[in-house]
Amino acid sequence: MESKFHAFMFPWFAFGHMIPFLHLANKLAEKGHRVTFLLPKKAQKQMEHHNLFPDSIVFHPLTIPHVDGLPAGAETTSDISLSLDNLLSEAFDLTQDQVEAVVCYLKPDIIFFDFAHWIPELAKEHKIKSVSYMIVSATALAHINDPGVPFGVPPPGYPSTKVLLGENDAHALATMSIFYERLYHQLTTGFNNCDVIALRTCNEMEGKFCDYISRQYNKKVLLTGPMLPEPDTSKPLEERWSHFLSKFPPGSVVFCALGSQIVLEKDQFQELCLGMEMTGLPFLVALKPPRGSSTIQEVLPEGFEERVKGRGVVWEGWVQQPLILSHPSVGCFVNHCGPGTIWESLMTDCQLVLIPFLSDQMLFTRLMTKEFEVAVEVSREKTGWFSKESLSDTIKSVMDKESDLGKLVSSNHTKLKEVLFSPGLLDGYVDNFVEALADLINVKKHA
Known part of the structure; x- marks a missing residue:
């Protein structure tokens, strides 16, 4: 009989990390394993509806230690600006004593982590296995260089970071340099010291980069597949959006969402609002208020609401993204190429327009636009900003049914979707992954 194990999960305090970890926890629980999920206190409420197996997946809330400069009550990246990430990271590392205490008390078999580079050493002390589970793209991870190696030198045989990003894209290159300087220690320490590296991807998309990472760190690399959530059929699309979208012909609406951190x-x-207006197409934009503003309403361009009345909405905050994307009227998805969002978007039939902001998003964008040609990227000025004209022109170029570019990305998207969602492929990744974990733990138990 297959032995069941008890896993701990300790993701970075960002919903873009915690939610995929919980999707993985659901897959483990579905197969009879137990999970203790470590997360900030306030986040528990927002995560509960993603927990499909509350009897098997138990949340263990952590108290966020005080760090000078971190706003009171800030517990996740959603509570702060990107510039304060380093302070949240400091608070995250200061939870080590709390994590060790619960490890001692509950004695799990295995612990999953991403940015907590100190977990493998803690795990070794308590004779448990550690898995570095990364939800960012293998493409980005493969381009992390040793500090002594000049920035942009590629994994052997692969395009350099500068080629992938574009020699003249100063904004992208600068963003990437900062990202790698900050995360190099956390990621490489975790990779070097863990028992196994696990990646949320599949060979069909990023196999060559996964192989490279395995060789680079001399570690087994396990793949979970995209780890997509089960569709939530219990809640229909909100009436306001169902009513709005149903007014328009199939495939005519542009939906734009840039994730919880942007x-x-x-x-x-x-500029984004005006670019959407310039398309002449119906649109729904879901964004956080811009920096320094408390509401979206107060910063909309002058006369904008009147001009787009009936065909365009800019909404503040969260919407049911998967249900909106699956609505027949939605034909284009403008997004930031976050790892979870891009997998979600590949499931749809929407045309994909990408505006990456963070470094891993930029590399994944190049994979989508240059290698697979399933999406187009909005070009930027030298400042790193995009113009309303570039946004509008990019959207119109793929929404024009007669355009060669629109036909190309649509055809390639359809082909890739058929490969990724062929019967049994994704379930096979999960089955193989869980089997490999059980083997890893049994090796420990019988050592």
Whole structure:
């Protein structure tokens, strides 16, 4: 009889990390394993509806230690601007004593982590296995270089970071440099010291990068597949959006969402709104208020609401993204190429327009636009900002049914979707992954 194990999960305090970890926890629980999920206290409420097996997956809330400069009550990246990430990271590392205490008390078999580079050492002390589970793209992870190696030198045989990003894209290159300087220690320490590296991807998309990471760290690399959530059929699309979208012909609406962490500057926010208006197409935009503003309403361009009345909505905050994307009227998805969002978007039939902001998003965007040609990227000025004209022109170029570019990305998207969602493929990844974990733990138990 297959032995059941008890797993701990300790993701970075960002919903873009915690939610995929919980999707994985659901898959483990579905197969009879137990999970203790470590997370900030306030986040528990927001995560509960993602927990499909509350009897098997138990949340263990952590108290966020005080760090000078971190706003009172801030517990996740959603509570702060990107510039304060380093302070949240400091608080995250200061939870080590709390994590060790619960490890001692509950004695799990295995612990999953991403940015907590100190977990493998803690795990070894308590004779448990550690898995570095990364939800960012293998493409980005493969381009992390040793500090002594000049930035942009590629994994052997692969395009350099500069080629992938574009020699002249100063904004992208600068963003990437900062990202790698900050995360190099956390990621490489975790990779070097853990028992196994696990990646949320599949060979069909990023196999060559997964193989490279395995060789680079001399570690087994396990793949979970995209780890998509089960569709939530219990809640229909909100009436307001169902009513709005149903007014338009099939495939005509542009939906734009940039994830929970992206907060635009006021000027860039207004440029995005005006770019959507310039398309002449119906649109729904879901964004956080721009930096320094308390509401979206107060910063909309002058006369904008009147001009787009009936065909365009800019909404503040969260919407039912999967249900909106699956609505027949939605034909284009403008997004930031976050790892979870891009997998979600590949499930749809929407045309994909990408505006990456963070470094891993930029590399994954190049994979989508240059290698697979399933999406188009909005071009940017030298400042790193995009113009309303570039946004509008990019959207119109793929929404034009007669355009060669629109036909190309649509055809390639359809082909890739058929491969990724062929019967049994994704379930096979999960089955193989869980089997490999059980083997890893049994090796420990019988050592």
